[in-house]
Amino acid sequence: MTQLPTPRTITLAITGASGAQYGLRLLQCLLAADCKVYLMISSAAEVVIRTETDLDLPRDLEEQQAMLCAMYGADEEQLQLLAKDDWFAAVASGSSSPSSMVICPASGGTLSAIAHGASNNLIERAADVALKERRKLIVVPRETPYSEIHLENMLKLTQMGVIVLPASPGFYMQPQSVEELVDFIVARILDQLGVAQDLMPRWGKIKRAGICRNLA
Template identity: 60%
Template sequence: MSFTTSVPRTVALAMTGASGAQYGLRLLECLLGADVQVSLMLSRPAQVVIGMETDLSLPGRMSEIERFLTARYGAREGQLRVYDREQWTAPLASGSSPPDAMVVCPCTTATLSALATGASRSLAERAGDVVLKERRPLILVVRETPLSEVHLENMLKLSRMGAVIMPANPAFYHKPKGVDDLVDFMVSRVLDHLHVPNDLIPRWGDAQEPHE
């Protein structure tokens, strides 16, 4: 799988029940701010984690969540589409209408396993399967530690298929002042791989003092 250097017009974003909801929400905000069309898939566990880890209280129905997030992030009308776990009529479920790229953020090891085996038990898993078979970019922001042999084998398998395995491992060389800076580091790395311009963090060397 090869990445193009053009900014994607459409991105599928799946948020699963791993810890790290802040990563997915910040990524959503940045993609919408970059005028990218986003198809968002929220698992039930993801909605629970969002409620636990953030100050957001999402509505119950996907149509209501779509309106809520569109207003919250100032997206244009129709720029964001939110899909249910089993909404099989969604364009994402077919190879005739794949997104330019897909990100699972955060990604559970259960989702990792399903993608590695082609299980396709949910729309998010099917969308990932479509992206892989259509040779589109797939980025998996895995959030788990430590990693078992099963996890590592699944990562290797997916990497060999062309997926980018990007564990949620924020760095500290940009001297983060808080959690938001750590979140922005990871989101910036995802955006870089999507070729979406961003200035969320200082680049390595930009603010380094010269050695004496």
């Protein structure tokens, strides 16, 4: 009897920086790629989602999960929302946490907490586990301009092996919509995770003549 492959599991945290669209689009793409996702949404992120998107996110965790599962065609096994103080969640322990974690977007406060090992909530603890277990951790800061504190924290995290992937989309693809700008960043995150994506063409497939003409 052929055994089906085990779905890849990824931890995704959405924190209170502007750019909730990045995190929600990444969630959609991960689920579409048949990944299992442990999802954490900070209190500040809930406010940002309601402010920046048309999504009227419920305040109850179970209602949030039901809404997101319905939106993205996932079941409760594939998408599991975790409470901020669920210390028995798999992501809280190195013995069972996934091999990859993404914080998208990552607020300055979250960067600081991770860089200094605060672990005051499940998002920070999950990141701390990723660090101590030498697992892939990707943070997507969305802030401008950066202060010296932000830069120092990002440098410190980079030196720990964290991938710092700022939400700074490129324009060489000649984007025609905000959605395409979002997809630019989400595509880069998926590449870092090793998840197949076709959100944007590869550099070598871009028509050189068209690029040169538009840059002239």
